[in-house]
Amino acid sequence: MTRRTMRTSLISAASVAAGLSLALSAVAAQEDGADETGMMASMEPAAETGAMPPGLHVVDPWARESPMLDLAGAAYMIIRNDTDADDALVGAASPVAEVVELHLSSMDAEGMMSMNQVMEIPLPAHADAVLEPGGYHVMLIGLTEPLVADTEFELSLEFMTAEPQTIVLPVRAGASMVMDDDGMADDTGMADDMDMDMDEEEGED
Amino acid sequence: MHGRQRVALATILTMGLVVAACAGDDATETTSTPAAPAASPVPTAPTSSADPTPQPTAAAVAAGTETALAPVGDPRPAPELADLVLPDGSPFDLADLRGHDTLVYFGYTHCPDVCPMTLGEVFGVFEALPETQALFVTVDPERDTPEFLDEWTSYMPDNLYAVTGSPGAIRRAADNYGVKYARVETTSTAGYTMSHTADLYLIDADGQYLRAYPFGTKAEEIVTDLEQLQAG
Numbered sequence: 001m002t003r004r005t006m007r008t009s010l011i012s013a014a015s016v017a018a019g020l021s022l023a024l025s026a027v028a029a030q031e032d033g034a035d036e037t038g039m040m041a042s043m044e045p046a047a048e049t050g051a052m053p054p055g056l057h058v059v060d061p062w063a064r065e066s067p068m069l070d071l072a073g074a075a076y077m078i079i080r081n082d083t084d085a086d087d088a089l090v091g092a093a094s095p096v097a098e099v100v101e102l103h104l105s106s107m108d109a110e111g112m113m114s115m116n117q118v119m120e121i122p123l124p125a126h127a128d129a130v131l132e133p134g135g136y137h138v139m140l141i142g143l144t145e146p147l148v149a150d151t152e153f154e155l156s157l158e159f160m161t162a163e164p165q166t167i168v169l170p171v172r173a174g175a176s177m178v179m180d181d182d183g184m185a186d187d188t189g190m191a192d193d194m195d196m197d198m199d200e201e202e203g204e205d
Numbered sequence: 206m207h208g209r210q211r212v213a214l215a216t217i218l219t220m221g222l223v224v225a226a227c228a229g230d231d232a233t234e235t236t237s238t239p240a241a242p243a244a245s246p247v248p249t250a251p252t253s254s255a256d257p258t259p260q261p262t263a264a265a266v267a268a269g270t271e272t273a274l275a276p277v278g279d280p281r282p283a284p285e286l287a288d289l290v291l292p293d294g295s296p297f298d299l300a301d302l303r304g305h306d307t308l309v310y311f312g313y314t315h316c317p318d319v320c321p322m323t324l325g326e327v328f329g330v331f332e333a334l335p336e337t338q339a340l341f342v343t344v345d346p347e348r349d350t351p352e353f354l355d356e357w358t359s360y361m362p363d364n365l366y367a368v369t370g371s372p373g374a375i376r377r378a379a380d381n382y383g384v385k386y387a388r389v390e391t392t393s394t395a396g397y398t399m400s401h402t403a404d405l406y407l408i409d410a411d412g413q414y415l416r417a418y419p420f421g422t423k424a425e426e427i428v429t430d431l432e433q434l435q436a437g
């Protein structure tokens with residue numbers, strides 16, 4: 001089951017990300033979409049023209065609220081590699097953490113959840129690497145400030161081949177976020193785009 | 206409300222759709238979730254988790270989890286959680302939680318990924334059914350001292366209780382619920398981690414153990430189940 005589930009997950013995530021990308025392009029094509037394009041600081045600058053050049057594109061990055069400096073934070077995102085070459089996320093750094101590591105949560109044969117540091121997160125060509133709760137994630141260790149919901153911070157990403165990128169991540173409350181009535185959805189038009197994509201994706205599935 | 210809905214949708218963008226996509230072809234398969242608490246204590250030796258072979262990500266496992274909750278059997282008194290202490294150092298008595306449904310979770314606070322993922326679902330239950338309680342039993346007493354849990358719970362909803370205790374008391378409590386855990390040394394700057402099973406256990410208002418919710422069970426599924434049980 002697990003192997004098929006994983007593959008299905010990847011396919012599903014890929015289609016979601018593809019839909020997102022289309023939505024982002026559509027937004028970018030609107031001249032008055034200044035706020036929305038601001039959200040896409042992580043995207044290639046050429047996104048403003050409505051066409052995305054091949055590269056690594058970070059979609060929907062976020063970090064979980066982490067109020068205690070003694071506890072590590074976690075950041076998630078989708079990294080879309082639409083180039084012809086495999087790449088890998090090999091490191092990250094942020095002003096909000098003394099150390100940033102790459103980690104993977106997994107379930108062992110006995111049903112125990114484990115979390116292990118990894119040296120790289122694979123970014124296969126023409127695929128989406130999904131960093132999500134319970135899977136690959138970026139761990140922020142030695143926080144220099146609490147991660148507070150509705151704030152943002154910078155995270156620089158280092159790749160094996162591609163040029164480094166610095167992205168801005170919103171901090172969101174809780175894992176399922178159903179507690180948070182006035183969370184990130186108000187930040188930008190991003191969530192609206194996701195709504196659209198949700199409907200489309202459900203229809204297609 | 207709309208804002209909340211959008212936030213939730215944004216979340217399930219990464220999780221929910223995966224579930225939907227998987228629901229069809231996994232429906233006939235059993236989930237690889239841990240067994241429900243054993244009727245009799247089952248000592249479980251901690252095992253090494255340093256297995257280098259690739260494992261399914263917890264997210265993938267969660268995505269494959271089905272809602273197929275087994276029927277609730279005959280309720281029985283909740284397994285003991287003895288010799289544990291609250292953050293203020295006072296002895297914990299499971300009987301004090303009677304009066305409301307309680308979700309019991311074994312985890313540790315220095316768990317930045319899996320535990321917050323499950324606690325987020327618990328918070329979702331709190332929102333729909335505010336009288337529900339949760340009990341967080343640490344499996345990491347070395348770092349989760351009463352003092353540390355005191356600060357940690359100050360950031361948590363009031364109806365989430367946390368308890369710690371001696372390594373022996375925690376092992377006995379975990380065994381009573383069929384929970385497995387083990388300390389794992391890591392290369393990470395963050396220090397050791399704890400591998401642990403991550404189910405939620407339901408104790409009803411009368412102190413009866415009813416069932417386990419496998420890791421990955423969504424808040425909505427738990428809410429529906431609790432409502433049915435309460436109407437029951």
